[in-house]
Amino acid sequence: MSFEDWGNTGPSLGTSPFIPDYVVELWHAHRVPIILSTLLALGLLRVYFHLTETRQQPVALSKIYAPGTNQLNPGEKTNENEKDAPSSSSSESEASQKTEKKTTTKGPRRIKGDATRKTRGGGDEPQPRRMIQVLIFFSSLTANTEKVAQGLGEALQEALKKAGSEVLLTPKVLDLTEVDYDEYFITPPKAEEEGKGPVDLVYLFLLPSYNIDSINDSFLEHLQETHHDFRIDTSPLAPILGYSVFGLGDREGWPTEEEGYCFQAKELDRWMAKLTGRKRAYPLGMGDWKRDGKTRLEEWKAGLVDVLEVLEKTGSLGEGVAGSGAPAESDDEDVDDGDDGEVVFDDAVDSKKAKKSGELGDLEDLGRIMEASRVDGPEEPRRAPIAIDFTTETKPKTRKTPIVTIKEMVPVNSPTYNSLTKQGYSIVGSHSGVKICRWTKSALRGRGSCYKYSFYGINSHQCMETTPSLSCSNKCVFCWRHGTNPVGTTWRWVVDPPELIFDGVKANHYKKIKMMRGVPGVRSERFAEAMRIRHCALSLVGEPIFYPHINAFLGMLHAERISSFLVCNAQHPDELAALQHVTQLYVSIDASNRESLRRIDRPLHRDFWERFQRCLEILRERRFRQRTVFRLTLVKGFNVDDEVQGYADLVEKGLPCFVEVKGVTYCGTATSSNAGLTMANVPFYHEVCDFVTALDAELARRGLGYGIAAEHAHSCCILLASERFKVEGKWHTVIDYDKFFQLLEAKGPDGDFAPEDYMGPETHEWATWGRGGFDPRDQRVDRKGRPIEV
Numbered sequence: 001m002s003f004e005d006w007g008n009t010g011p012s013l014g015t016s017p018f019i020p021d022y023v024v025e026l027w028h029a030h031r032v033p034i035i036l037s038t039l040l041a042l043g044l045l046r047v048y049f050h051l052t053e054t055r056q057q058p059v060a061l062s063k064i065y066a067p068g069t070n071q072l073n074p075g076e077k078t079n080e081n082e083k084d085a086p087s088s089s090s091s092e093s094e095a096s097q098k099t100e101k102k103t104t105t106k107g108p109r110r111i112k113g114d115a116t117r118k119t120r121g122g123g124d125e126p127q128p129r130r131m132i133q134v135l136i137f138f139s140s141l142t143a144n145t146e147k148v149a150q151g152l153g154e155a156l157q158e159a160l161k162k163a164g165s166e167v168l169l170t171p172k173v174l175d176l177t178e179v180d181y182d183e184y185f186i187t188p189p190k191a192e193e194e195g196k197g198p199v200d201l202v203y204l205f206l207l208p209s210y211n212i213d214s215i216n217d218s219f220l221e222h223l224q225e226t227h228h229d230f231r232i233d234t235s236p237l238a239p240i241l242g243y244s245v246f247g248l249g250d251r252e253g254w255p256t257e258e259e260g261y262c263f264q265a266k267e268l269d270r271w272m273a274k275l276t277g278r279k280r281a282y283p284l285g286m287g288d289w290k291r292d293g294k295t296r297l298e299e300w301k302a303g304l305v306d307v308l309e310v311l312e313k314t315g316s317l318g319e320g321v322a323g324s325g326a327p328a329e330s331d332d333e334d335v336d337d338g339d340d341g342e343v344v345f346d347d348a349v350d351s352k353k354a355k356k357s358g359e360l361g362d363l364e365d366l367g368r369i370m371e372a373s374r375v376d377g378p379e380e381p382r383r384a385p386i387a388i389d390f391t392t393e394t395k396p397k398t399r400k401t402p403i404v405t406i407k408e409m410v411p412v413n414s415p416t417y418n419s420l421t422k423q424g425y426s427i428v429g430s431h432s433g434v435k436i437c438r439w440t441k442s443a444l445r446g447r448g449s450c451y452k453y454s455f456y457g458i459n460s461h462q463c464m465e466t467t468p469s470l471s472c473s474n475k476c477v478f479c480w481r482h483g484t485n486p487v488g489t490t491w492r493w494v495v496d497p498p499e500l501i502f503d504g505v506k507a508n509h510y511k512k513i514k515m516m517r518g519v520p521g522v523r524s525e526r527f528a529e530a531m532r533i534r535h536c537a538l539s540l541v542g543e544p545i546f547y548p549h550i551n552a553f554l555g556m557l558h559a560e561r562i563s564s565f566l567v568c569n570a571q572h573p574d575e576l577a578a579l580q581h582v583t584q585l586y587v588s589i590d591a592s593n594r595e596s597l598r599r600i601d602r603p604l605h606r607d608f609w610e611r612f613q614r615c616l617e618i619l620r621e622r623r624f625r626q627r628t629v630f631r632l633t634l635v636k637g638f639n640v641d642d643e644v645q646g647y648a649d650l651v652e653k654g655l656p657c658f659v660e661v662k663g664v665t666y667c668g669t670a671t672s673s674n675a676g677l678t679m680a681n682v683p684f685y686h687e688v689c690d691f692v693t694a695l696d697a698e699l700a701r702r703g704l705g706y707g708i709a710a711e712h713a714h715s716c717c718i719l720l721a722s723e724r725f726k727v728e729g730k731w732h733t734v735i736d737y738d739k740f741f742q743l744l745e746a747k748g749p750d751g752d753f754a755p756e757d758y759m760g761p762e763t764h765e766w767a768t769w770g771r772g773g774f775d776p777r778d779q780r781v782d783r784k785g786r787p788i789e790v
């Protein structure tokens with residue numbers, strides 16, 4: 001529609017009574033230049049104002065648009081600008097111009113600045129460091145503990161002074177007969193240091209035990225009442241940073257804990273755990289002042305100094321202890337994680353399911369996913385791996401060989417990595433792992449060590465379980481890591497240097513031990529001992545001798561006088577032949593014949609049986625150089641029935657120093673989806689005994705010189721030993737570790753010395769055949785932690 005049309009159909013301007021006709025005519029004649037010049041004038045005006053006008057703040061949104069800030073960068077600047085807000089318009093203008101410059105940057109939003117330190121108040125403002133006050137409470141009837149408490153106060157003060165502590169105040173020693181319980185033990189007192197602000201408290205207790213009425217009774221009663229008082233929070237002492245108890249007792253009158261040794265210290269430890277929400281800063285210590293008291297107290301004190309240093313630095317007890325926020329705060333000891341380097345089967349992961357969920361069974365899968373899952377950088381810097389290509393089997397061809405990119409076995413954030421770390425493994429470098437085994441935890445709590453203590457004198461709480469190769473060349477039906485383990489017949493991954501692995505596994509092991517600090521029942525002397533690794537079980541998952549620098553790694557262990565128990569799967573004869581001295585060398589014997597071995601181990605090597613046989617020959621040759629062990633894992637329905645003869649053949653062939661026979665351990669609930677294993681496949685202990693007795697008889701019939709030396713019924717394990725380890729009618733299965741290291745140091749890793757040269761003292765009477773084998777120093781408990789009679 002044209003203007004003309006519009007004029008004809010709509011109300012005519014000329015008809016307006018207010019506008020004279022000549023104006024209308026003028027408009028019609030010159031409307032185009034009029035419109036254009038008006039627009040031009042308006043445009044010029046806009047430019048003029050833009051250059052000269054002082055701009056106003058949109059007052060209603062002043063906070064959001066305050067100079068120096070915007071929605072993206074709130075924080076300190078906002079406050080400053082709020083202070084500036086009422087200032088003159090010119091300064092606002094300057095500021096706003098600055099702001100405008102900042103906010104007009106093109107491209108993605110960038111947030112600059114350092115990470116804000118989280119503070120107690122949860123705000124972003126850095127808070128002044130809070131002071132820490134240690135309170136040492138004691139009770140004493142015959143004045144012994146009082147002196148100990150004074151001495152402890154001075155010693156702590158001295159140690160903290162040496163460490164240059166700025167935050168820890170001089171410890172205060174308080175006699176429980178003089179303190180008002182309500183002041184300290186209903187809620188912690190609000191402490192304040194002049195000029196230094198609020199003070200956080202650490203409670204230490206030195207408590208003798210008395211089986212007669214004493215101050216201890218009223219004190220413990222008070223704690224109990226506080227806990228049960230419905231008007232009071234069940235953990236009213238949770239605001240303190242932590243606590244620890246040391247008990248004094250008398251072993252002469254009260255030799256064992258069951259008979260009352262240090263019973264009140266134990267009770268105090270329990271109540272304080274409840275009242276503080278389990279803020280046990282260091283395990284309960286106990287000592288008899290006339291015997292081991294001083295040593296035990298020194299250990300406890302040294303541990304406390306470490307904890308106080310952590311508190312000073314971080315303000316919390318660190319990983320694994322209540323209040324630290326770490327995931328491992330729970331008392332999860334009673335849950336059998338089944339991972340003790342022994343053969344365990346769980347629901348093996350169905351391969352289809354595993355693939356669906358991103359878990360891996362095969363090298364092929366791993367290779368594919370490894371590339372896709374590479375992240376920008378691992379959490380901790382890794383040292384440059386030594387790139388070794390072991391894939392040299394291909395025949396030379398005329399066409400160009402493609403460039404082979406060597407991958408990492410378990411890259412950070414790969415499904416395998418995630419799955420293994422979820423199961424509690426710490427992955428070190430790209431192909432090694434370490435995990436604290438359940439027996440280590442159990443021994444820390446005085447609940448029994450693994451069978452290797454009974455048979456060979458291995459202290460479980462000083463044992464590190466690790467592997468330098470998470471990959472293996474078998475897919476055993478009972479391997480409970482089956483769903484996640486990388487597998488392969490040759491090493492085709494990058495190789496981490498042994499130093500990196502050694503330092504990494506130790507650091508991670510110690511970290512995990514430290515996380516046990518707050519777990520109820522951990523014995524302080526064992527905890528202190530556990531901070532010195534003495535044994536290494538190279539048996540976690542995977543195949544340790546697969547690692548190309550295994551001898552160098554062993555050398556590092558031995559240099560620190562850490563014994564080595566190495567388990568291999570009898571599939572790598574060349575590597576086995578090249579292996580230098582280990583303290584004890586295991587070969588897993590999972591079946592007695594080719595078909596059974598194929599069915600149970602599901603080896604990747606086609607020549608698995610030949611490899612297995614060669615390994616036995618090597619073991620036979622080495623039997624006077626290495627302390628060799630056959631490890632038999634009995635799985636009912638797979639490798640037990642009618643196999644005694646076959647196993648006897650293998651023993652005759654390899655002539656190992658020892659044969660360990662163990663029933664497979666079940667720790668799942670459902671049947672294995674691809675191997676069909678159920679609880680029915682777990683032999684009863686009496687069945688293991690029957691098998692061993694039959695094998696022993698067969699070996700005797702053949703005149704091979706073996707006998708049943710020891711047992712550990714608790715873990716369904718029995719030891720047959722060569723009579724080389726029987727002296728004057730007594731078994732000597734325990735190892736003299738010091739002697740082993742002396743020989744190694746004198747003769748070198750290929751040195752000529754025999755297992756008999758480091759044979760230890762007589763096997764403990766309680767561990768010999770027919771005696772059960774449970775360490776009498778410890779208390780056997782059921783899955784719920786309740787004591788059971790052995």
Ligand SMILES: Cc1cc2nc3c(=O)[nH]c(=O)nc-3n(C[C@H](O)[C@H](O)[C@H](O)COP(=O)(O)O)c2cc1C
Pocket residue numbers: 139140141142143144145146208209210211212248249250251253254260261262263289
């Ligand atoms: C009457 C009496 C009863 C005791 N009862 C126990 C006990 O039940 N358990 C224990 O381990 N020690 C017991 N003891 C040993 C004391 O706890 C131990 O000697 C302690 O070091 C004493 O500390 P004190 O000198 O500070 O009071 C008892 C000692 C006495 C004299």
Ligand code: SF4
Pocket residue numbers: 340341342437438439440450451452458459460461463464465537
């Ligand atoms: S030898 Fe070490 S790793 Fe193995 S079960 Fe015993 S304590 Fe655990």
